[in-house]
Amino acid sequence: MNDIDTPEHEDVLVDDDFRCGYVALVGRPNVGKSTLLNALIGVRLSIVSHRPQTTRHRILGISSKPQGQILYVDTPGLHRGGKRAMNRSLNRAARAAITEVDLAVQVIEAGRWTDEDMTMYAALAEQKDMPKLLAINKVDLQKDKTAMLPFVADLMQKHPFDDVYYVSALKSKGLSGLEKGILKRLPEQPAIYGEDEITDRSERFLAAEMVREQLMLRLDQELPYATTVEIERFEDRPDGVAEIHAVIWVERDGQKAIVIGNAGAQLKAIGTSARRQMENLFERKVFLKLWVKVREGWADDENLLKRFGYE
Structure with missing residues (x-):
């Protein structure tokens, strides 16, 4: 388990093997996926608001480091209840993303696990061989950090992720630990995009x-x-x-x-x-x-x- 106070400037990998792969940032609406993407790549690429379902498209954000290249895919939040064609389109985009990546990071809000979070986890569980990480976001809003321990212990017992990370996307805290966990699970292969590219979107x-x-x-x-x-x-x-x-x-x-x-x-x-x-x-x-x-x-x-x- 990785603490939010992980140093932000540590080396992401200790070996010289270059890794590259696609990583889906998934979760229910309004848990901070887009804010997390922007913090991870250091550019305000994905739009952000306080409203659920702000993200309507899959957005690729590219993070190039000496140890590897992480291709983050920000997805629409998987949600229930929407009956319009656009709602169905958003859910299709969210579900399709996890079938096309090397690793998935489910983002949840600190102290909360909802039915929509469960729906997202169930979709991830169908990809049996894909590494699955849990990022608990907005931990900076939790005054009593010790109260998180039984919540996380129960969550990991019922839904065994490969690892769990505490982050604050808004404060850019805990990100280097999450990056390290991602990189060591990506395939060893050359970079797909140029070092200066930040997205494939026009x-x-x-x-x-x-x-x-x-x-x-x-x-x-x-x-x-x-x-x-x-x-x-x-x-x-x-x-x-x-x-x-x-x-x-x-x-x-x-x-x-x-x-x-x-x-x-x-x-x-x-x-x-x-x-x-x-x-x-x-x-x-x-x-x-x-x-x-x-x-x-x-x-x-x-x-x-x-x-x-x-x-």
Whole structure:
């Protein structure tokens, strides 16, 4: 068992064998998988909000170290109850990810094991030969750390993971121990991606995600789940500026009015924040133009979901 106070700058592997492989970060919605991915690769790649089901796509984050290359796959949270086509798509993406990786890390919230956590574990258990690690996140919120011991002992007795790690994704604590546990279980093989690559996703995809993140952060209650973002134009102008045109799709006219806001104030705020994030990640100036359009029932239309990039 690895303690959260594991030194953050220790060598990840003690031998010289280079390892590389795919690692799925899985779990129920809102346990901090995307925050953990960002902390592990050192770049704010996967969008984050306090809302469940913020992650709708599989995101690959690449961590290259002298000892190996870890290819983290952030997945949508496996959830129950969603009956729309998009909900089914998210669950398919989460389940498919664990059949295509070398190792899985199930992320749970410190002190909690829910029915959805159990559903995720049951899916992992079907992959009998795949190493399975448990990452207990948000331990920084636990005032009495000793109370975790019986919880973890009971959990490991009923659900035998290969190892358990205590982490705080938000505080970047306990990560080197988790990385060490991952690397020693990956195949010995050369790196798959270049040393400077951080993802296989395009800037076009990331731009849409950054707009959607602002929708998740700024809109109230269920409205963010009725929105998606489509990039209609992405090109680098001769002056070095990335010109991006994006459509925010909603399901009803009333939702369109809310996204636009009084005199366009909400849409302007969404665009300004998204543009700043794009400029930071893309390392160049961005001209961002947003439109809001209505497409009733888009989240139940399989063809539209494919068009919008849902797997």
